Amino acid sequence: MISLRRQPMPSTRVLATRTNRKTRKPMQFRGASIAFTLILPVFLIAASAATQTGEEGSIELVDPKVLRVCADPRDLPFSNEAGEGFENKIAALLAQKLGKTLAYDYYPGATGFVRNTLNAHRCDLIIGMPQGDDIVQGTNPYYRTTYALVSKQGSGLETIDSLEDPRLKAKRIGIVAGTPPATNLAVNGLLGNIKSYPLVVDTRFDSPTSAMMEDLEGDRIDVAILWGPIAGYLAKHAKTPVKVTPLVKETSGPRMIYRIGMGVRHSDQEWKRLLNKLIAENQTEITHILAIYGVPLLDENNALLTQ
CATH class of the missing domain: 3.40.190.10 (Periplasmic binding protein-like II)
Incomplete structure (x- = not known):
């Protein structure tokens, strides 16, 4: 299905x-x-x-x-x-x-x-x-909630609170394709930095959001961008400590908060x-x-x- x-x-x-x-x-x-x-x-x-x-x-x-x-x-x-x-x-x-x-x-x-x-x-x-x-x-x-950026504790990226942060230009970014933050990443010239995860999947076999968190924990990406409720839930079950930062400071692109x-x-x-x-x-x-x-x-x- x-x-x-x-x-x-x-x-x-x-x-x-x-x-x-x-x-x-x-x-x-x-x-x-x-x-x-x-x-x-x-x-x-x-x-x-x-x-x-x-x-x-x-x-x-x-x-x-x-x-x-x-x-x-x-x-x-x-x-x-x-x-x-x-x-x-x-x-x-x-x-x-x-x-x-x-x-x-x-x-x-x-x-x-x-x-x-x-x-x-x-x-x-x-x-x-x-x-x-x-x-x-x-x-x-x-x-009321928002999309969020997830980073590993101790990575030095915990203070990033916007997709406009210049530090992201040198980082690998996980994103679910087709979601609002993907547009923001494009606006900020970060398409070359992203690892894209599918929005449409057969979840009997795949879980893109879980895969993204596993890649973050395994240092295959540096930050993960997820819908807030999913980010918070996965963070609670993460094997390594992570920080969930709500994205509330964007000045361009589609809205993040709902x-x-x-x-x-x-x-x-x-x-x-x-x-x-x-x-x-x-x-x-x-x-x-x-x-x-x-x-x-x-x-x-x-x-x-x-x-």
Whole structure:
């Protein structure tokens, strides 16, 4: 299975670090015109009743007793089938606060992820989506993060905090192809210094971000540039001490910093409002979960939050 790894892009679309071995055929809608004719009057009555009574999720959520989350089954540090990702932990927290049972619809996080999960009504929530990605209706953001530069402790490169630093002109730089920092490297005349790692892979066999960290530890590259949540997670599991430096000082090229919220269907207004309330009420616990995984968390002034 080939999939795109999750990394926010200049368009804010998620070209995700996600993958899975399983595939699922698209849903088949037979006799759609007949079914629509029969169901439409009932749907309109239900919609009217929901509007009048204000029942939360009465027509928005298929099963009001279950929190159905759309997720990639093999996408650490975000999610996996064992529930070990930070998005799994946040989903469990929300389910607890809502008094709902937690269930997942797992699907490879590649092209068609939203279409075949959330928009197919197989689930009701995507835990992590860049703010501004109009493929979904976004909630309020619950964290703000950035791409980061990873260097080995003791290398003398720990103070590099921008891709415009002239010291990089003599260094070997690891970068995932097609991500925003790759453009910045080109702008700064550093294309001749890079070792490129693929964005599109079959992760049953390859893990470009892990390979990049192994190359850093083995001195085959001098610095690694990764999406912040991935950088922080891999740094926590690195065999040698490394430093993760958020890239917040770039003056050219595409943006590095993104707000991350949750994603729901465009029609699910009440559900979005409820989620916004939950995020606000549980922000401290959510932030604690993110910090455990080493996610570089930024305030609105781009300062790194204490973790």
